Every structure is written in C-alpha cells, then in structure tokens.
Amino acid sequence: MDILDALRKEKIMAMIRGLQPDDSDRVIDALVRGGIRFIEVTTNTEGVYTLVSRWRKEYGNDVVIGVGTVLDVEMAKKAVDAGAQFLVSPNLDEEVIEYGARQLVDVYPGVMTPTEMVKAVKAGAKAxxxxxxxxxxxxxxxxxxRAPLDRIPMIASGSVGLHNIREVIDAGAFAVGMGGNLVNKKWIEEGNYAAITELARACVIAITG
Structure with missing residues (x-):
C-alpha cells in the first residue's frame, strides 16, 4: 500500500490522544463506523504501542494506523516495531525523517514556516x-x-473541524488532521460513541460532497 496515495484519497486523519486503552478501542471503532480510515494514536496515549499492534491485526488493510507525537528516533523505532504505517510529529526532527525513510515508513513532521517545509522535504518527508x-x-x-510551495503536500492540523474542513481543503490542504474537534472527550466521558460516529460521517461527507 502507498500510504500517501491512500491519504490523498481519504483526506481525514483522526487523532486519538491521551485516552485509556478501553476508550481508545471504542473510539477507533466509532471512527471506522463513521467512515474514517486513517488513525493516528499519539505516544502520550496509554498502551500506545500495544494498541497499534492489536489494531493492525484486527483491522488489517481496512484501516491505516500510525503513531503521532513522535519526538525522537527512539519513539520512532518503538512505533515502527509495533507496526505503525506512518509517523507524525508536532515538530521537525530530521533524524526521525531519515529513520523513517530507511524503514520505508512515511514521516509527516510538524512545520510552521516555508523554511521548515522545504527543509523537511529535503530531509525526505513526503508530506x-x-x-x-x-x-x-x-x-x-x-x-x-501554498502559492510558492504547491508541490509540497500539506496536512492541515490544529483547529480543523466540521465547520471549516471544506474551506481548508479548498485552500489546498492535501489532507487534514483532526483531534478534539472530532474525538470529543465529553462524548467519551458520557459513553456517547454514536455521536463520534455521526460527526465522523458528517466530516467524510463534507470532504467528498
């Protein structure tokens, strides 16, 4: 599977962060029911590497599982060993990008400026x-x-929700990363996973409609 091509098609990367394992299991199920196929589970989620290994077996090729908040090569190694299909960072760490390239695992580093964007691509980041x-x-x-850097695939992350997802895609985002605006912690506390499914479905429709 070409992960980047798959993300280009799906457009939405849902992030699971800081949950207990049981809640994480229920959330990924709710997201998948809503049509989400890209899941990022962060390193500050309890049992993250065990979750990745188990989800890879449970969902097979139906869902693409990656690890987020990868801050150094040691984290990257643990994630890859667990079966992560892609890595995401909030920062630009060229050693992590280079490690991912050697392992044939995509790394999507966090960037803010044009300088960081170009630097990331030169280090081997595909997006x-x-x-x-x-x-x-x-x-x-x-x-x-994107006007001068339209050849760099950009995943927009942070404050992206149903209210602006279409606007962000129309502005040139290759895909979007969605955390709390999709994985609503209040709903999780209430056990209202159906609401997460409904919101996920609405976001998918907003992207494809």
Missing amino acids: VKVFPMGSLGGASYLREV
Whole structure:
C-alpha cells in the first residue's frame, strides 16, 4: 500500500490522544463506523504501542494506523516495531525523517514556516503537517504559503473541524488532521460513541460532497 496515495484519497486523519486503552478501542471503532480510515494514536496515549499492534491485526488493510507525537528516533523505532504505517510529529526532527525513510515508513513532521517545509522535504518527508493551523491563520495562511510551495503536500492540523474542513481543503490542504474537534472527550466521558460516529460521517461527507 502507498500510504500517501491512500491519504490523498481519504483526506481525514483522526487523532486519538491521551485516552485509556478501553476508550481508545471504542473510539477507533466509532471512527471506522463513521467512515474514517486513517488513525493516528499519539505516544502520550496509554498502551500506545500495544494498541497499534492489536489494531493492525484486527483491522488489517481496512484501516491505516500510525503513531503521532513522535519526538525522537527512539519513539520512532518503538512505533515502527509495533507496526505503525506512518509517523507524525508536532515538530521537525530530521533524524526521525531519515529513520523513517530507511524503514520505508512515511514521516509527516510538524512545520510552521516555508523554511521548515522545504527543509523537511529535503530531509525526505513526503508530506508535512502544517501546525498549529488555527494559530497560524487557518485557511488563509495555507492558501498563501501554498502559492510558492504547491508541490509540497500539506496536512492541515490544529483547529480543523466540521465547520471549516471544506474551506481548508479548498485552500489546498492535501489532507487534514483532526483531534478534539472530532474525538470529543465529553462524548467519551458520557459513553456517547454514536455521536463520534455521526460527526465522523458528517466530516467524510463534507470532504467528498
């Protein structure tokens, strides 16, 4: 499977962060029911590597599983050993990108500036995560930075939700990363996983409609 091509098609990468394993299991099930096929589970989620290994077996090729908040090569190694199909970072770490390239695992580093974007691609990143989108100015920032850098696939992350997902895609985002605006912790506390499924479905329709 070409992970980047698959992400180009799916457009939405849902992030699971800081949950207990049982809740993480219920959330991924809710997301998949809603049509989400790309899941990023972060390193500050309890049992992250065990979850990745188990989900890879349970979901097979139906879902693409990656690890987020990968801050150094040691984390990257643990994630790859667990079966992660891609790695995501909030920052630009060239050693992590180079390690991923050697392992044939895509790394999507967090970047803010044009300089960081070009540096990431030169280090071997196939796409970059523009983060934090909300603080940077949202779709308008993305549109402006893509004018000279339109060959770099950009994943918009931070403050992306149903209310602006279409606007962000139209501004040139290759895909979007969605955390709390999709994986609503209040709903999780209430056990309302059906609401997450419904929101996931609405986001998929907003992307494809």
